[in-house]
Amino acid sequence: MASSSVPLLTVKNLQKHFPTGTRFPPWKPSAFVRAVDGISFNVLPGETLGVVGESGCGKSTMARLLIHLIEPDTGEVILDGYKIGARDGILVREMRSQVQMVFQDSYASLNPRIPIEESIAFGPMADGVPNKEAMERSIDLMSKVGLEPSMFLHRYPHELSGGQRQRVNIARALAMQPRVLLLDEAVSALDKSVEAQVLNLLADLKAEFDLTYIFISHDLNVVRYISDRVMVMYQGKILEQNDTEPLWAEPKHSYTRQLLEAIPLADPRLERARIAAASQ
Numbered sequence: 058m059a060s061s062s063v064p065l066l067t068v069k070n071l072q073k074h075f076p077t078g079t080r081f082p083p084w085k086p087s088a089f090v091r092a093v094d095g096i097s098f099n100v101l102p103g104e105t106l107g108v109v110g111e112s113g114c115g116k117s118t119m120a121r122l123l124i125h126l127i128e129p130d131t132g133e134v135i136l137d138g139y140k141i142g143a144r145d146g147i148l149v150r151e152m153r154s155q156v157q158m159v160f161q162d163s164y165a166s167l168n169p170r171i172p173i174e175e176s177i178a179f180g181p182m183a184d185g186v187p188n189k190e191a192m193e194r195s196i197d198l199m200s201k202v203g204l205e206p207s208m209f210l211h212r213y214p215h216e217l218s219g220g221q222r223q224r225v226n227i228a229r230a231l232a233m234q235p236r237v238l239l240l241d242e243a244v245s246a247l248d249k250s251v252e253a254q255v256l257n258l259l260a261d262l263k264a265e266f267d268l269t270y271i272f273i274s275h276d277l278n279v280v281r282y283i284s285d286r287v288m289v290m291y292q293g294k295i296l297e298q299n300d301t302e303p304l305w306a307e308p309k310h311s312y313t314r315q316l317l318e319a320i321p322l323a324d325p326r327l328e329r330a331r332i333a334a335a336s337q
């Protein structure tokens with residue numbers, strides 16, 4: 058986590074405003090949602106960068122902009138010093154193979170008619186990896202994400218639990234041999250115990266495959282647990298960013314303080330201690 062290392066990803070002044078409603082005539086947008094409103098940040102190789110903020114603050118839009126699923130109004134994304142989509146930069150397609158995304162909805166991301174083995178092998182095959190090699194990669198990844206291949210090979214998404222489906226989605230992302238995983242609320246739909254297992258799996262995979270994570274969640278406890286550094290978003294802007302523990306210890310912005318204080322604590326003894334400390 059050397060803070061001096063050259064950024065893997067650099068985001069410069071990224072902006073996306075969505076039109077809301079039209080005025081007639083001349084049918085021009087009458088208002089805009091400033092979903093992402095001029096944000097700049099770096100992602101260092103090997104770190105886990107957490108992104109927190111209330112629902113609607115622009116986290117998912119930022120993620121989509123990052124991998125060019127949607128086009129920004131302005132701003133740029135730079136990978137290894139090369140601007141994505143620029144004539145002298147790197148192609149969106151090349152970038153996508155290096156930056157893979159895992160979403161919250163584990164079911165929607167999978168084709169219900171395709172068995173797990175093929176689902177994981179699909180991306181590499183579409184990318185020109187020979188079928189046999191892609192299937193081998195799929196089976197290897199199944200065991201790496203904790204799904205015993207002999208049991209899960211031929212199963213379909215509806216035959217899996219939410220946690221198992223999310224493991225498949227992680228394997229699908231890893232099958233593209235990325236350097237960065239962009240995880241957007243990837244564990245948010247899971248039960249607490251399953252969530253903990255998937256978080257541990259993510260930590261193991263990160264070490265094994267030398268990955269960099271951008272971990273987006275509205276759940277501050279989870280972000281604190283997994284992140285080296287955290288970025289706080291508010292209304293399309295980055296309010297502050299800092300290493301995880303300093304951010305919790307000394308939030309610079311009053312909004313961050315409020316956000317952190319709203320954390321529901323799982324352990325009632327901690328909750329009582331916190332209230333006692335606060336009332337002193």
Ligand SMILES: Nc1ncnc2c1ncn2[C@@H]1O[C@H](COP(=O)(O)OP(=O)(O)O)[C@@H](O)[C@H]1O
Binds near residue numbers: 111
């Ligand atoms: N495709 C879209 N069209 C119009 N508004 C959108 C679109 N996507 C997101 N928004 C709006 O942009 C804001 C940020 O949304 P989003 O990035 O999904 O936030 P988050 O992921 O933090 O919950 C919200 O107000 C949302 O309604």
Ligand SMILES: [Mg+2]
Binds near residue numbers: 116117118242
């Ligand atoms: Mg979101």
